[in-house]
Amino acid sequence: MIGRPDVTVIGGGLAGCEAAWQLAERGLAVALVDMKPARMSPAHQTPLLCELVCSNSLRSDDPEVGAGLLKRELREVGSLVMACADQHRVPAGSALAVERFGFGRAVTTRLALHRNIRLERRVIDRLPDGPTIVASGPLTGGQLADTIRGMLGGERLYFYDAIAPIVAAESIDMEHAFRASRWARDTATDHSGPPAETASYSSDGEPAGDYINCPLAKEQYYRFVAEIRSARKMAAHPFEELRFFEGCLPIEVMVERGDDVLRHGPMRPIGLTDPRTGTRPFAVVQLRPENRYRSAYNLVGFQTRLAYPEQRRIFAMIPALSGGEFLRYGSVHRNTYIDSPALLGPEFELKQRSDIRFAGLVTGVEGYIESCAIGLLAGLFLAARLRGTACPPPPPTTAMGGLYNHITAPRPPSQSFSPTNINWGLLPGLGRKVRKRERKRLLSRRAAGDFAAWLASVAREAA
Ligand SMILES: Cc1cc2nc3c(=O)[nH]c(=O)nc-3n(C[C@H](O)[C@H](O)[C@H](O)COP(=O)(O)OP(=O)(O)OC[C@H]3O[C@@H](n4cnc5c(N)ncnc54)[C@H](O)[C@@H]3O)c2cc1C
Known part of the structure; x- marks a missing residue:
């Protein structure tokens, strides 16, 4: 049982669970706080962590598809969510679909039993002192959304996405x-x-x-x-x-x-x-x-x-x-997300208050595995920071790097920020015209090499 935590993670969804795991695995004491089951969002229905609120599919597992490439990277970097998803996969062709309760139970159990994690079930309305990762998702509950809005200024927190194709x-x-x-x-x-x-x-x-x-x-x-x-x-x-x-x-x-x-x-x-x-x-x-x-x-x-x-x-x-x-x-739906490129620094920390970091859907990504990926990166960045080492961002040619750039790269004022799922458009092209199938094969191969090099540099920095 941990005493005073090094980090508080708010939200035990796809992002919060992954962030907490990465921190705990690197020796940091984590309080992982989720409001369930005391308070349930309109979409969440079980007390389990990492609840898939809608589809039980984590989409394609083919590394020549954006979602599949992201999964390959998540596995390589040691994602808890991917490990539990693989353990509870159900037949779904080239997609990775899971038996949702087995999956949720597996994630919950592994986090609850981790010696560096304290699982707390309560609603957070105000931001705690000390290093904190806010991963409260699209349906951020209690007064937390108001607290965040008050801190950021009214115009920087959005409650709907209106997305163009x-x-x-x-x-x-x-x-x-x-x-x-x-x-x-x-x-x-x-x-x-x-x-x-x-x-x-x-x-x-x-x-x-x-x-x-x-x-x-x-x-x-x-x-x-x-x-x-x-x-x-x-x-x-x-x-x-x-x-x-x-x-x-x-x-x-x-x-x-x-x-x-x-x-x-x-x-x-x-x-x-x-x-x-x-x-x-x-x-x-x-x-x-x-x-x-x-x-x-x-x-x-x-x-x-x-x-x-x-x-x-x-x-x-x-x-x-x-x-x-x-x-x-295109889509239009209920969401809660912040204007990340304007508000966040390179480690997803608030520019105005660097002890507060954001992760998951609330940063302006879409989808289960995208939220998990940003949670994972948030965990790596904060662990490195607290241990006095460094964690470089993933290269832009990788799926994680594409998502990373989407939420951190500055945008011209004429370009609004809207959430995205992983897609090839987030990665630099090949610089020459290539047929679609071949292009995806080459992009995927390039990403594999660059990701391996990044992983090696992360390991070097952490040593
Ligand atoms: C209705 C709906 C359907 C969706 N369907 C899909 C889909 O089919 N496929 C897909 O890929 N994506 C889907 N999404 C997007 C999905 O929410 C995200 O992909 C993913 O769950 C977001 O991960 P997250 O960790 O950011 O947030 P979540 O997974 O939502 O986790 C946030 C956690 O924070 C907790 N929390 C919130 N506020 C507080 C508070 N104040 N104090 C303490 N705890 C708090 C919540 O209880 C929750 O457990 C859907 C979203 C919605 C709203």
């Missing part, structure tokens, strides 16, 4: 698209705020710009709108009483307001001239780089609750995206 750069058909920035300040399309670019033209007269514009002719536009209207939408969870901001309405809500609303909103063509026709298109879907590698682009202002297969089908009606490879689909 992301498409792989290589899959955009540039025969049906053109590059240009809008001549006027952008306003209503994107809740992230106005990008202030003006039109620019390269010396050879070709329009240049940060955006890729995908034009639609009149008939194409109205067919597109009609399909969105009749498409299947994702149902909200009972506790998700969604309230939308006028500045970031989902596209299907805009369509309900009239056939031309999209054309005057995110699809407005004003300030754009198609260099191939010399005219202004009838409507335009604008794509903005999602990362500095320009390997992925988001559909600006296209936050949506359309079902994923419907997104795939309907967005393929945009001529430039007829072969679009979607790295992430």
Whole structure:
């Protein structure tokens, strides 16, 4: 039984359990505090730690898929969550699905029996003194959310994500698209705020710009709108009483307001001239780089609750995206997350109060294993800090490094921060055009080498 803990971890979910384990394994005394079963969030139902609140699938286990690559890395670095998941896996093709109660019991037991961990079941409303990792998840309970909001300032904690889809750069058909920035300040399309670019033209007269514009002719536009209207939408969870901001309405809500609303909103063509026709298109879907590698682009202002297969089908009606490879689909749901790139330092510590660190979904990642990965990194970073050693961040070419950069790399003010799951768009491309299957194989191989080198450097630093 430990005395005064070196670290308090708030939240025994995917992130908190992994962080606590990594700290404890490195000899630090941890108080792991979860409010269950005294207080249950609207989605949690059992007293077990590491509860999978919805699907029992941790997604693909194929290392040539982003989620599979992340799992491979988690296993290599000694993840408790992955060890228990592997132990309780159920048949699910190339995915890793688990028997959820066996999995939850295994994680709970191993943490409860660890000699460096004290498991506490209580609600935390205020942040404790001393090194703390906040991993309270998308449904942060009690007054903790208010405490965090008060500390960060009101605008830095979000309660919903409104996510636009992301498409792989290589899959955009540039025969049906053109590059240009809008001549006027952008306003209503994107809740992230106005990008202030003006039109620019390269010396050879070709329009240049940060955006890729995908034009639609009149008939194409109205067919597109009609399909969105009749498409299947994702149902909200009972506790998700969604309230939308006028500045970031989902596209299907805009369509309900009239056939031309999209054309005057995110699809407005004003300030754009198609260099191939010399005219202004009838409507335009604008794509903005999602990362500095320009390997992925988001559909600006296209936050949506359309079902994923419907997104795939309907967005393929945009001529430039007829072969679009979607790295992430749009969504709108209840969440609690902070503006990590603005608020957190390189070890997920609050810039304004470095004894407080964040991990898991609350940092702006999506998904079970992504939350686990950020918990694991938070544990490694803090353990190194408290032991007076160093833990370098994972390289950007790895799945963990891609997630790490997503939540720590500074963003220009025009780019809003929204949660992401692991996808190839978070990693730098290969710098040359390669067929999709081969590209994934090469990216996965590159990641394997770089991850092994990183693990070796972590071990060296810790020695
Ligand atoms: C309804 C819903 C469905 C989802 N479905 C999926 C899915 O199918 N697949 C997927 O990959 N991801 C899904 N997610 C996302 C999922 O929540 C995360 O992937 C993952 O559980 C987040 O991990 P976490 O550790 O950050 O938070 P959580 O796993 O939610 O853990 C947070 C823990 O903190 C505790 N806690 C909260 N507040 C306090 C407090 N004040 N004091 C003490 N303890 C506290 C909670 O009891 C909880 O145990 C879903 C999310 C929601 C809300």
